[in-house]
Amino acid sequence: MRTVRQLLEAKSPEVIAIRPEAPVIDAIRLMAERQVGALLVMDGPALAGILSERDYARKIVLQGRSSKDTPVRDIMTLTVVTVAPGDSIDRCMQLVTDRRIRHLPVLDDGAVVGVLSIGDLVKAVIELQRQDIDQLQRYIAG
Helix, strand or coil: CCEHHHHHHCCCCCCCEECCCCEHHHHHHHHHHHCCCEEEEEECCEEEEEEEHHHHHHHHHCCCCCCCCCEHHHCCECCCCCECCCCEHHHHHHHHHHHCCCEEEEEECCEEEEEEEHHHHHHHHHHHHHHHHHHHHHHHHC
16 A cells, blocks of 8 residues: 555655735635645644635635735634655545545654645545556456
8 A cells, every 4th residue: 555655755845835924815825826725834844734725715705804914823724634654545535534624734753744635645546446457457367
């Protein structure tokens, strides 16, 4: 079974993040520019939270708040579900399914080393299934 470490090796090592005191409008612009659905909220090197499009829709749009005047810290999700480099893809899929989340920050000894999206996980599962199918077809044909 593939691990988080193996998935991260195939991705860009860049972690897209924003400061807790930044205005929400800056976070939304950054998400749009980078074509991502969530940003890590970093207080220096420490993970302070995560901000997703869902947070924005529920805590800014629906509550009639101002994106310019509201800091990220006021709407970010504080309880962040994380994984470690040695975790399996199966464990990650279970977490995103059970918790109904789309992004998993990866921590190694407390330091952020990457982020996996549900898209990364689905792609990995499909690749593993394709390999299994190929092996079975070779077995049957051989």
